[in-house]
Amino acid sequence: MPELPEVEALGAYLRERAVGRRVERVEIAAISALKTYDPPPTAAAGRTVVGATRHGKFLDVVLDGDLHLVVHLARAGWLHYRDSFASPAPLKPGKGPIAVRVRLDDGSGFDLTEAGTQKKLATYLVTDPAQVPGVTKLGPDALAADLATFGARVRGRRGQIKGVLTDQSVLSGVGNAYSDEILHAAKLSPFAISSRLTDEQLATLHGATREVLTDAVTRSVGQRAATLKGEKRSGLKVHARTGLPCPVCGDTVREVSFADSSLQYCPTCQTGGKPLADRRLSRLVR
Numbered sequence: 001m002p003e004l005p006e007v008e009a010l011g012a013y014l015r016e017r018a019v020g021r022r023v024e025r026v027e028i029a030a031i032s033a034l035k036t037y038d039p040p041p042t043a044a045a046g047r048t049v050v051g052a053t054r055h056g057k058f059l060d061v062v063l064d065g066d067l068h069l070v071v072h073l074a075r076a077g078w079l080h081y082r083d084s085f086a087s088p089a090p091l092k093p094g095k096g097p098i099a100v101r102v103r104l105d106d107g108s109g110f111d112l113t114e115a116g117t118q119k120k121l122a123t124y125l126v127t128d129p130a131q132v133p134g135v136t137k138l139g140p141d142a143l144a145a146d147l148a149t150f151g152a153r154v155r156g157r158r159g160q161i162k163g164v165l166t167d168q169s170v171l172s173g174v175g176n177a178y179s180d181e182i183l184h185a186a187k188l189s190p191f192a193i194s195s196r197l198t199d200e201q202l203a204t205l206h207g208a209t210r211e212v213l214t215d216a217v218t219r220s221v222g223q224r225a226a227t228l229k230g231e232k233r234s235g236l237k238v239h240a241r242t243g244l245p246c247p248v249c250g251d252t253v254r255e256v257s258f259a260d261s262s263l264q265y266c267p268t269c270q271t272g273g274k275p276l277a278d279r280r281l282s283r284l285v286r
């Protein structure tokens with residue numbers, strides 16, 4: 001799932017490539033991907049792209065005259081920039097992975113795509129990003145929050161730190177992958193209880209959050225949008241690396257599975273060498 005660094009990079013790419021171009025047409029191939037109906041997609045035609053910004057994991061393509069195309073890429077969504085499109089014909093609804101196509105006046109544009117069968121990609125055409133329900137609920141930006149804000153938000157929501165860090169209403173921008181990386185860098189167990197973190201642990205966690213996200217943004221920005229996903233993978237130390245050696249200590253990266261997700265961690269770096277209980281495994285054993 002694209003998280004803060006990838007969305008930031010997509011925004012940077014659009015600022016470089018799309019700003020100043022006029023929207024020719026917005027085509028909706030997956031009706032369910034468009035969550036708003038007023039203003040209609042035709043309202044975007046003829047408007048100039050004046051900016052591209054980010055609210056947590058939401059990408060906001062800003063058009064002149066106060067119109068915003070706000071996109072949440074969900075788990076399997078992505079933005080593909082095209083220098084040109086093979087056909088001038090409008091997209092046919094319901095065919096293939098392309099949910100939305102935005103054509104610009106120089107023949108270029110971008111497709112919002114979603115792989116898999118779970119269709120969760122969401123786009124909103126609004127006059128104010130605050131009209132997007134998910135945006136109004138966002139907590140402070142995880143990368144921008146200072147220590148005082150960060151500490152108050154994390155301690156204010158009692159729960160396992162993994163869940164607290166990925167709760168967009170606590171802090172916005174961090175998802176499953178970067179929370180694994182941040183907790184590894186902070187040498188904290190994903191099951192540590194947020195409200196019980198010491199001042200020192202909180203300061204370390206805040207520093208790790210900034211460092212991991214800043215590094216990832218630096219790696220991602222400047223890459224072509226199409227190669228961003230691979231870049232994300234190459235920078236990860238524990239996430240999606242179950243069974244591989246921890247690059248810090250050499251211990252084997254382990255995993256805890258949940259119904260529809262999993263987390264990865266290093267026992268030596270994060271849990272005093274003790275493996276965490278994996279509910280799925282223990283259920284199988286029983």
Ligand SMILES: [Zn+2]
Nearest residue numbers: 246249266269
């Ligand atoms: Zn380690």
